[in-house]
Amino acid sequence: MQRPDLPEFRGVWGAAPDDVWLVGANGSAYHWNGTALTAVPVPGATVLQSVSGSSSTDVWAVGTGIFHWNGSAWAQSFASTGDDVWAVSPTDVWVASGATDALHFNGTTWTATPLTDFGLFTIWADGTQAYAGGEGEALFHFVGGTWTTLQVRGGSSQGFVDIGGLGADIFTVGNSDVVKLSGMTFTPVTDAPPNSYRAVWVSPTQVWLGSPDGFVARRSR
Secondary structure, three states, X not given: OOOOOOOOEEEEEEEEOOEEEEEEOOOEEEEEXXXXXXXXXXXXOOOEEEEEEEEOOEEEEEEOOEEEEOOOOEEEEEOOOOOEEEEEEOOEEEEEOOOOXXXXXXXXXXXXXXXXXXXXXXXXXXXXXXXXXXXXXXXEEEEOOEEEEEEXXXXXXXXXXXXXXXXXXXXXXXXXXXXXXXXXXXXXXXXXXXXXXXXXXXXXXXXXXXXXXXXXXXXXX
């Protein structure tokens, strides 16, 4: 639907077709109830970059802070900035700070781990492992309680900006690259149409890629 009154949206996540959240370039999250899109102010937020959740009562948004929706209200959970959030469960939430740290919430406390000297942009996890990426195509893998550097930051290119996966199919995109991840190895994907992708989503049957110019590509898993 055409809504020129709305801000630029930068993240979307849904628990159901009638329970979808969108966040973007102002201090509100927007909720779709299947019929209407309604602005819901997020106290303390001025910009929101990403949203993710594990249920309709466990939704997280990050930007100028880290914020949580408990089913009835938004509240700030932690003061750190965030570029990307991925919620596995209420006791397993990951945030790429946009600066140096990967942050993890265990249901009680937040823990920050410095991974790079600048620009950690994206993070994804499935309960057994996590991946994070950022500036200069830096890439990191978390398993068994420990982060390992797969590739250090090189140069000043934008680098990896989104990671997505399901099961053994895990992908990261950015800097005109599409890369498939598997444990400690990563392999360039050669069949993706050339473009500067900024989003990746893996469904049970397909892999989807999206770019800022409106180009969308997909293939079977």
